[in-house]
Amino acid sequence: MRVVASVSEYGSIVESIGGRYVQVTSVIAKPDQDPHSYQPGAQVQLALSKAQLIIENGGGYDTFIDTLRSSLHSSAPVINVVQLSGLDHGSADFNEHVFYNYPTMLKLVDRVEQVLASTEPTHAAAFRSNAAALTKQIQHLEAETGAMHASFHGDPVAYTEPVPGYLFDAIGLVNVTPTAFSHAVEDGNDVPPAALNTMLHLVSSRSTVRLLAYNEQASSVEAELVKKRAAASGVPVVGVTETLPVGMNYVEWQQSNIDHVKEALHQ
Numbered sequence: 102m103r104v105v106a107s108v109s110e111y112g113s114i115v116e117s118i119g120g121r122y123v124q125v126t127s128v129i130a131k132p133d134q135d136p137h138s139y140q141p142g143a144q145v146q147l148a149l150s151k152a153q154l155i156i157e158n159g160g161g162y163d164t165f166i167d168t169l170r171s172s173l174h175s176s177a178p179v180i181n182v183v184q185l186s187g188l189d190h191g192s193a194d195f196n197e198h199v200f201y202n203y204p205t206m207l208k209l210v211d212r213v214e215q216v217l218a219s220t221e222p223t224h225a226a227a228f229r230s231n232a233a234a235l236t237k238q239i240q241h242l243e244a245e246t247g248a249m250h251a252s253f254h255g256d257p258v259a260y261t262e263p264v265p266g267y268l269f270d271a272i273g274l275v276n277v278t279p280t281a282f283s284h285a286v287e288d289g290n291d292v293p294p295a296a297l298n299t300m301l302h303l304v305s306s307r308s309t310v311r312l313l314a315y316n317e318q319a320s321s322v323e324a325e326l327v328k329k330r331a332a333a334s335g336v337p338v339v340g341v342t343e344t345l346p347v348g349m350n351y352v353e354w355q356q357s358n359i360d361h362v363k364e365a366l367h368q
């Protein structure tokens with residue numbers, strides 16, 4: 102069964118559940134690609150035309166999937182992870198990086214299992230047991246952030262882009278980044294000078310922020326400046342990504358994010 106996922110973390114989830122019965126194409130899988138400015142080529146169109154299941158993030162993140170689907174008149178089932186999350190209430194501040202939200206990923210595991218089992222009922226038992234194993238691993242991530250909450254809730258943190266926002270929420274960390282800063286970086290716009298100054302001030306001391314999360318996939322002059330200031334001021338910088346680092350599956354990736362945040366908070 103052929104599956105197309107817009108980003109590699111969703112592809113990884115499908116591979117874990119489908120095993121050898123699925124052929125997964127993850128459109129955005131290179132660590133140096135910025136998903137927000139991705140332009141699909143002809144291979145993506147070809148893969149989508151053959152897909153029997155399509156997984157998109159939604160929330161304006163990977164609109165190219167819907168554009169191609171409608172031009173191809175695709176009738177393959179689609180899982181829109183933002184819709185599945187139930188987290189989008191139409192607020193302008195909605196954080197579309199739902200792959201850092203473990204309750205959403207648990208819903209995704211269930212949904213993928215259902216679609217795979219209904220498409221290939223003969224392998225339903227394998228899908229069920231793989232999904233159960235993955236669910237356990239994601240619940241373990243949740244338990245770990247829950248345990249961190251006791252020690253670190255209320256600690257102020259900052260990020261160059263809201264990438265790890267849901268992870269921070271789960272630990273109870275308080276994001277103090279000016280929204281004008283993170284929105285501009287995410288949208289690839291110039292950061293307003295006042296927001297840049299506030300941000301530079303914030304990352305100049307560990308008493309104002311305990312760590313800075315830096316999106317390694319979005320290059321911006323201002324984000325780079327802030328990262329340098331944090332490093333020079335002894336504020337730990339935690340690199341985060343929007344797709345899987347090479348050689349990692351979803352759970353390994355999130356475990357390493359948790360480990361890096363924990364290490365930074367303990368410093």
Ligand SMILES: [Zn+2]
Pocket residue numbers: 137198262264287343
């Ligand atoms: Zn992003």
